[in-house]
Amino acid sequence: MTKIVDRPEDFAATALAGFCAAHADRVIPVPHGALRAYAGAPGKVALVVGGGSGHYPAFLGYVGPGLADGAVAGDVFASPSTSAVAGVARAADLGGGVILGFGNYAGDVLNFGAAAERLRAEGIDARILAVTDDVASAPATDAARRRGVAGDLLVFKIAGAAAEAGLDLDAVMDLAGRANARTVSFGLAFDGCTLPGQAAPLFTVPEGQVALGLGIHGEPGIAEQAILPAADLARMLLEPLLAERPQGHDGRVAVVLNGLGRTKYEELFVLWHHLTGLMTDAGLTVIDPEVGEFVTSLDMEGCSLSILWLDDALADLWCAPADAPAFRKGTVAAQGARQVAREGAAIAAVPRGEPASAAQAGCVADIVARLAQALAEAEAELGRIDAIAGDGDHGQGMARGSAAAAAAARDAAAQGAGAGTVLSLAGDAWADRAGGTSGALWGVALRAWGQALGDTDVPDAARVAAGARAGIDAVTRLGGARPGDKTLVDAFAPFVDTLQGQVAQGAALADAWDAAARAATAAADATADLTPRLGRARPLAERSIGHPDAGAISLALCARIVAGALAR
């Protein structure tokens, strides 16, 4: 378990600081991450990788020539925030565009995706690269849903080498995408891991058993069975990957045998001894294998095997030199001048809006303030509802996020921003302070909505409704949820449909909004299979109420608060 810790909430940040100090010859610190100490060539595509902490060498250990330009580190097993990703990416940008690489998990998809949208809005061509290598997490026919595990290293290495070779953003993305499509991983676990500050493990595997396909955060695997000798474990690791050999492939592979933390080097070498024989028997030619720890999971016990089915171009890129704290290949030529730490998180000045729009900014800020007040009052209730099926922090996140949004909106309005900018900045602040999936979704929704409103004139009802549509589009584009998935979309979608429908039929905004808020509330109630609802004190947590979606409930609550504000 994790024993060396001060305040658990500081663990990831302290580890980041210690990493930067230990590897000061190779990296420099930036807020929430690290950059190469010696920047790549101007105009080069920059590769920024990241995800939750607790997986070192992923992702900080990959920063160096031939691999990543920067890495962003979230809290332990938690996605970095949108603004953290965007900040590191801004600092890493060399003018050639930025690729944001991460393993395919909901929180990362959302925050890296939202960061890419923010960066593009600022004029930085940013693309996302979600690694989907874990064959245990979804069938090959649904590969885009697969989780990212140690295949991260293989895919990032291809992207990093292609960027280092001077290819342009489209070409690097093309090669990285090809590498991802050809990278497969399968893992075994003997036991779970313990989060900093926790006394009990996050999850466990029964003593004497091996779990096949268990995720690195304890996501469900596909089977459990008694532990077998190493030779059999090697076969169990390899077979699911051989099953996905591309048709007609010549057998050249890059291979990573990855320890998850507690499994030791010698155990990996024992496995590797057996794997070499099995791979030879299968007609594979292993090129530059890597055996060690590359994507860990704190002190989790187990390992994974990753294969990248090479072609000529991918083989050249895999073998290209690289030199990062936790990964090297060949010899990297001497480098130029050391860069000084750049301020990645500098906030651009708030742009002033046209007078007509700026005159509405106070109204927008007022509405956000009402939301913050209502969510503060509902914090405990939302927490209780979330605790039934989630981790119970929804109320806290919403209260914190909306309070930050209210403050940001007030400040922006005071500085003369237009209505659209006020709403967008409120969204950014909401995402950055709320944390979690809901916070990020509220952030992208409000940002998109604000951009639709614009900063030039007084938006009419149709523009407001179109903004709502832009908001839910951003949520579903970045979050991937659809109606019926029991997320806030279940309330947001009927809200938007009703709002746009009523406005199209000529209703006034306040009336249309009121109808939309009622639709959202009804949908939220249905989602939670529950009629008594917010505002009526009842001990919900003690009841079995299906899968109550706190996100849908809080969205409906907000819709009603705004309806009340508009009605006056």
Add this chain to the structure above:
Amino acid sequence: MTKIVDRPEDFAATALAGFCAAHADRVIPVPHGALRAYAGAPGKVALVVGGGSGHYPAFLGYVGPGLADGAVAGDVFASPSTSAVAGVARAADLGGGVILGFGNYAGDVLNFGAAAERLRAEGIDARILAVTDDVASAPATDAARRRGVAGDLLVFKIAGAAAEAGLDLDAVMDLAGRANARTVSFGLAFDGCTLPGQAAPLFTVPEGQVALGLGIHGEPGIAEQAILPAADLARMLLEPLLAERPQGHDGRVAVVLNGLGRTKYEELFVLWHHLTGLMTDAGLTVIDPEVGEFVTSLDMEGCSLSILWLDDALADLWCAPADAPAFRKGTVAAQGARQVAREGAAIAAVPRGEPASAAQAGCVADIVARLAQALAEAEAELGRIDAIAGDGDHGQGMARGSAAAAAAARDAAAQGAGAGTVLSLAGDAWADRAGGTSGALWGVALRAWGQALGDTDVPDAARVAAGARAGIDAVTRLGGARPGDKTLVDAFAPFVDTLQGQVAQGAALADAWDAAARAATAAADATADLTPRLGRARPLAERSIGHPDAGAISLALCARIVAGALAR
């Protein structure tokens, strides 16, 4: 615990094979170890490091330019045999002499020491370098008794860099000795480790406690207390080292923060963050720190901090480039042709003795055969005695070793070897097959004895007695034990004293030997605080009999068997 294993007795050898396969770009396999894939310059001093397996990256991970020329790997937590060390060293030799580097543990001291003697007898100038950095294991006033832990890396790095720079053997040894004298380490452990094939850990630390100074094989530490926050742990690691700062030292230090296995990278980075502040406050200037896993102990949970107090020469050597599977610094220039695996374990042809000596060879071989028969019969009894204070394998080791010695002696005699060579080769075979400390000691004793007998004439009683003296001298020189330490020396010393005394007074060899055997038996009995002794069946293991020394008992038994043979 260790979960990836086939037959536990094959674990270390399979891991070695897997390591060589995984790092085929950097190393080539030799029996019981690995060499650099690209050999150093002819005439360069060769550094061969090693010890038990289970400590990776120690020692195989250190093989590469700027560091070690070769590494030899014993079984898990067990010294490699004398012949394994000598074999790898022979293969690594470049003509400039060989330094055998290891951590200061009894078995390693013995086997690396005995290997150095064998190599010198073959004309290879071999020196031993025992690292003694663990301040918890003995006071500074008795530093030569300290154990070797992660300071291994610091001392080997200095030696390897000095050898790479082309310094001669004396100069490299001088710098390495200086580095060792200035290297100090202190460790913390939260929990023990589990040997391959075992269900229970080798040792444990109580839940919630941290053990200070606990050895990497569970050797006793100096204190236990409740786990503290990381900032306090950092202080606890550093303070014992600061206490040994050389007088007037300018504060330049090479530092290694080493994870023992289960403690994760991020935890080490958290510690490092605190350590950097503490070291700065203490006036230290840290040069090229290393934070990671360098000397592990399977899945042991904990870490150690090592400091090398630098001077100009040592700082240059610490910063010199190196490139090994698990350690690199700077950039190592392109290398020459890849070497092919050399046969390190080739056995030299048995030299023919002069006729007079060769005529005695059969007699020597016959005596060794009688010893083997007697030890086979006593195997269970010796095992029972050993189990009271040891691990119970003494009888097995003695039976296996003596059987191999008898076969080697018979073969050598059949090939016309002289009496001395027959006895020496019997000793080598005994050491290599018996394993353990006793086996190695019997090996060096018989080898020294045989060399004293020579291969030219019939040795007289005085020469036989002088051989016995040479034997015990070799045992105490390499093993370090003195009479009263409750080892085989307790029986061997009175045996030799009596034999030489009686012979000096003119006694016939058989009579002198009989008296010496009786003296050895009496001493062995006294050592074990026990009168009823060998040959009388009694359930010894069930009785509380102080610290019975199985080694002294078996030596006395052997002395009596030979006395019986000589009497006929």
